[in-house]
Amino acid sequence: MEEIGFLGIGIMGKAMAVNLLRHGFKVTVWNRTLSRCDELVQHGASVGETPAAVIKKCKYTIAMLSDPAAALSVVFDKHGALEQICAGKGYIDMSTVDADTSSQISQAITSKGGSFLEAPVSGSKKPAEDGQLVILAAGDKDLFVQVVPAFDVLGKKSFFLGQIGNGAKMKLVVNMIMGSMMNAFSEGIVLADKSGLDPHTLLDVLDLGAIANPMFKMKGPAMIKNSYPPAFPLKHQQKDMRLALALGDENAVPMPVAAAANEAFKKARSLGLGDHDFSAVFETLSK
Ligand SMILES: NC(=O)C1=CN([C@@H]2O[C@H](COP(=O)(O)OP(=O)(O)OC[C@H]3O[C@@H](n4cnc5c(N)ncnc54)[C@H](OP(=O)(O)O)[C@@H]3O)[C@@H](O)[C@H]2O)C=CC1
Ligand SMILES: O=CC(=O)O
Numbered sequence: 521m522e523e524i525g526f527l528g529i530g531i532m533g534k535a536m537a538v539n540l541l542r543h544g545f546k547v548t549v550w551n552r553t554l555s556r557c558d559e560l561v562q563h564g565a566s567v568g569e570t571p572a573a574v575i576k577k578c579k580y581t582i583a584m585l586s587d588p589a590a591a592l593s594v595v596f597d598k599h600g601a602l603e604q605i606c607a608g609k610g611y612i613d614m615s616t617v618d619a620d621t622s623s624q625i626s627q628a629i630t631s632k633g634g635s636f637l638e639a640p641v642s643g644s645k646k647p648a649e650d651g652q653l654v655i656l657a658a659g660d661k662d663l664f665v666q667v668v669p670a671f672d673v674l675g676k677k678s679f680f681l682g683q684i685g686n687g688a689k690m691k692l693v694v695n696m697i698m699g700s701m702m703n704a705f706s707e708g709i710v711l712a713d714k715s716g717l718d719p720h721t722l723l724d725v726l727d728l729g730a731i732a733n734p735m736f737k738m739k740g741p742a743m744i745k746n747s748y749p750p751a752f753p754l755k756h757q758q759k760d761m762r763l764a765l766a767l768g769d770e771n772a773v774p775m776p777v778a779a780a781a782n783e784a785f786k787k788a789r790s791l792g793l794g795d796h797d798f799s800a801v802f803e804t805l806s807k
Contacts, residue, residue, distance in 0.1 A: 522578065523545075523578045525549075525582065526550070526574075527571050527583040527594055528584040532648050534556075535649045536582070536653075536674055537563075539674060548566040550571055550574045570599035572601065575603075579610065581601065583595075583611070584614045587615070591625065592621060595625050601629075605629050610635045610666065611637075612637045613625060614640055614641055616688075616691050616759075616760055617763070619686075621688075636663070639657040640656050640690075641655055641691075642654040646738075655677070655679065656681060658681040658686040664680050696778045702735070702757075706804075710802075723737075748800035750795060750796055751797050754789065754798040758798075765778060784805075787804045788800055
């Protein structure tokens with residue numbers, strides 16, 4: 521494949537860009553805090569001074585940014601991606617955003633002749649490092665086919681879900697479920713502890729039953745120690761709950777469980793836990 525641009529070297533972007541470099545792709549990176557690109561240079565990346573400079577250099581550019589405001593800013597602001605997008609170039613936004621944000625970006629890119637794919641991912645820091653993400657793509661099918669070699673490095677499975685918005689919506693549904701589960705899990709650990717049970721035994725019991733899952737297994741032991749090293753920052757999980765609730769609102773879907781989970785994540789943010797892992801929502805119960 522041609523050289524790939526990569527905009528946004530946060531927890532996920534860094535792991536993904538390193539993975540592409542490790543598999544022999546040429547990658548040019550940009551990050552708002554440009555100094556964060558230094559580590560990528562050590563892995564063989566080049567650096568672009570602005571999103572526009574990266575787009576100018578690369579046929580395909582991936583973005584992995586925090587939220588809708590960041591995704592829009594990197595495209596539409598001065599020296600943004602839109603300035604250099606033209607026919608023959610592809611823009612792939614892998615950030616978790618809502619369908620409306622994705623549509624705005626799609627329209628802008630395609631109106632300049634470029635092609636656009638939304639491709640949010642399921643899977644966290646470790647799956648990103650291991651190339652085990654689940655990619656939820658939608659938009660330009662030809663672009664999807666062209667970037668399959670990169671997706672095959674980044675993920676274990678790539679879905680093509682049809683029209684723009686479907687990838688964003690699928691991601692929000694998945695993360696709405698995950699956020700609600702994390703709250704139920706936290707309540708369970710606290711209930712076990714306060715009622716005289718060993719929470720470690722609870723983890724063993726859960727792991728052998730019908731609701732065993734990698735998230736409980738991975739996060740549970742650290743949560744019991746009140747340790748939340750950020751893999752998926754809580755502020756992003758709360759953003760996803762907020763966007764999923766808005767999707768529920770649009771479609772008149774009652775979501776009382778998700779709404780309660782969102783309140784807990786908001787509470788956690790108010791306690792200054794936004795940059796901790798989203799499992800830190802546990803602190804809202806144990807305090
Ligand atoms: N972490 C995870 O487990 C997963 C995260 N996601 C999603 O992936 C995306 C990235 O997540 P993650 O890497 O964890 O987040 P981080 O907070 O680690 O990184 C966010 C990135 O966005 C950039 N950014 C933030 N605001 C702006 C802005 N206004 N303009 C330009 N750049 C901006 C940051 O730049 P700077 O360094 O300058 O702050 C940074 O590169 C999010 O949408 C998240 O929901 C999806 C699956 C898993
Ligand atoms: O968006 C987060 C994830 O773990 O997936």
